Amino acid sequence: MSALARWPAALWILLLVCLWALLGPWLSHWAPQTLDWSHLAAPPQVGQGHWFGTDRLGRDLYVRTLTGTRVSLGIALVAGVLSVAFGTAYGVLAGFCGGRMDAWMMRLVDVVYALPYVFFVILLTVVAGRSAVMLFIAMAAIGWLTVAQIVRAETRRLCQQPFIEAARVLGLPAHTLLGRHVLPNVIAPVLVYATLLIPQLILLESFLSFLGLGIQEPAASLGNLLSQGAQEMEYAPWMLLIPSAMLVTIVLVLTALGEWCRTRWSLYGE
DSSP, rough: OHHHHHHHHHHHHHHHHHHHHHHHGGGSSHHHHHOOOSSSOOOOOOOOOOOOOOTTOOOOOOHHHHHHHHHHHHHHHHHHHHHHHHHHHHHHHHHHHHHHHHHHHHHHHHHHHHHOHHHHHHHHHHOOOOOOHHHHHHHHHHHHHHHHHHHHHHHHHHHTSHHHHHHHTTTTOOHHHHHIIIIIHHOOOOOHHHHHHHHHHHHHHHHHHHSSSSSOOTTTOOHHHHHHHHHTTOOOTHHHHHHHHHHHHHHHHHHHHHHHHHHHHHHHOO
């Protein structure tokens, strides 16, 4: 019980939101694509089962908001895993090799950082089409850059430590050095940054879907729900306010959880 009490409130709120997004749609008899022609753009009402109201096509906003939350969280999680995995491998390789290879690899990171991101996403969608896979690739293409820089700096610091020098003198091969001494010591900062990366990716997915470059209708995500709500905000403000409240809640609790993890890691690091 004492161990559970030390967990931050943000983690409990996040777990409740995820559980609600997974199980909440089962509490309603409306499906995400079901049209209720008798309640078009209707405000929230309990009697008809539209607890969050409906959109302009009569689709239940409660179910679509929770379904969109699933989609946005899932996309951000997959893109985050891809970003962390590739960025960690790239940063470890650059930091461990050093010299010219390190310099060239980090210059590539600087070049990618300098590219206009929205232009890059538009180019990807034009060349490869709009799909969930392209959305993963587009989001991961920017998410790995900071991970690579963090891991590269930590790897360079570790390579100057006495235990790494001793392992090299003993003749341990490079893969053993990386597997036993480098990677275990860079996991902590990577995990901390990952908790801060997920809310950034959720906002990014919402931004791309808001522009029409992400999840497409009739599927729902928080981004395209916000886009639809912005078009109807004068006549049906709940269509904008409800997805916005869900997005703000998720981003705030994830950011608070990331700050908590960073503080604990820093304390342990001291």
